[in-house]
Amino acid sequence: MRKKAIVVVKGGLGNQLFQYCLANHLKKNNLSVKIDTSFFNINDFDSKNTFRYLSFTPRELGFKKASKFSIIIFNFLRKINKLSIKFLTFEYFKGYNHVNLKFKDFNLFDGYWQNKFLLDESKDFLIECLSNNxxxxxxxxxxxxxxxxxxxxxxxxxxxxxxxxxxxxxxxxxxxxxxxxxxxxxxxxxxxxxxxxxxxxxxxxxxxxxxxxxxxxxxxxxxxxxxxxxxxxxxxxxxxxxxxxxxxxxxxxxxxxxxxxxxxxxxxxxxxxxxxxxx
Missing domain, CATH: 3.40.50 (Rossmann fold)
Known part of the structure; x- marks a missing residue:
């Protein structure tokens, strides 16, 4: 089974671009990647955060948007991750580092991924995507x-x-x-x-x-x-x-x-x- 990933996109334009860079990195590593943009749902917005607008839709940058159902499933898997379930594996990733990660069957990425190694790897991707403007x-x-x-x-x-x-x-x-x-x-x-x-x-x-x-x-x-x-x-x-x-x-x-x-x-x-x- 091809490993699956959801990348959470959140924050301002700079953060969003780093998160899309991670999604591109995962796609190049043969993961099936979808994007969670629920952070920007005004009706569900957490007032503890600074509200931002989604600058780029997943489709604009070559990705598919994660469905509500798949987001629910991934969050459920995160909750039961500590249980010994033999028929599937799950991992939750956060932070800034994107190297030497050990992928499981299902992978949820909820971080900012701000590091110069990902940036250097992604320069052509960023210019290509932004050049649509x-x-x-x-x-x-x-x-x-x-x-x-x-x-x-x-x-x-x-x-x-x-x-x-x-x-x-x-x-x-x-x-x-x-x-x-x-x-x-x-x-x-x-x-x-x-x-x-x-x-x-x-x-x-x-x-x-x-x-x-x-x-x-x-x-x-x-x-x-x-x-x-x-x-x-x-x-x-x-x-x-x-x-x-x-x-x-x-x-x-x-x-x-x-x-x-x-x-x-x-x-x-x-x-x-x-x-x-x-x-």
Whole structure:
């Protein structure tokens, strides 16, 4: 019997793309993969989570959506997994790591899968899928990006987790980038425009953009992010993916390390990227 898998897709655009990357990895390993998008059912939404919109349907990225019945079956198998059932096996996976996993007959993947090994494996898959959008395809192909440097500031749900990046991170990052980039100019993309405007470290920003500037559309925001050549990342897969997909040999990318202060995370630091301490 071909092994079966359900991958839970949840969170914002960056998280969704990593989860689809995992689904593609599993498909390449000959698992029968379906996608659970029930996180986005507004009637069933858990108010403890930050509400997000589903940016890509399973069909758009080459997958089938898991039926309600199959989701019920997999969750039932998870509950009885501790029992000794000889005629089938089940495994529940979560976290960030996707390597050396031992698959069973039925496999439920409910994690974020954020690691640079999966990202490197999936770059062509991501570009192919995103290129279904004409604007993305046009801007990812530009050899000379239109704008200089993007600074990403994410706060929103991170404040409650005490994982928002501090002023010291941005002060050091902007100072470093100023020495590395000729005719340095930058725009800020943020979910907290008021906070950015109230902090002098961003006083020389040419533009400060939030969701409303891009019709509250994550895909439109992402497309505008890949118009830049250099990036000062937040600890967010949103700006991470934009920088990773767009960078060229001359790009300068600054990333926080550690990725999170209070949550164990593998982080993203490539050899030619520049680390600034997240303290």
């Amino acid at each position: 004409d604007s993305f395809r046009k801007n990812i192909a530009l050899n000379d990006p239109k704008f200089n440097t993007l600074v990403h500031v994410r706060r929103d749900d991170y404040i409650g987790m005490s994982e928002e990046l501090t002023i010291s991170y941005y002060k050091e990052s902007i100072s470093k980038m100023n020495t590395l980039v000729k005719d340095f100019q930058y725009d800020v993309f943020t979910d907290d425009k008021t906070w950015v405007k109230n902090n002098d470290v961003f006083s020389e920003a040419k533009n400060i953009f939030d969701q409303e500037n891009f019709e509250n559309d994550p895909i439109l925001t992402f497309i505008n992010m890949i118009k830049y050549k250099n990036f000062i990342l937040a600890n967010s897969t949103f700006s991470l993916l934009a920088s990773y997909l767009k960078e060229d040999i001359d790009s300068k990318i600054i990333t926080p390390t550690p990725w999170f202060r209070n949550i164990e995370h593998p982080g993203f630091l490539y050899n030619d990227w520049i680390a600034v301490e997240n303290r």
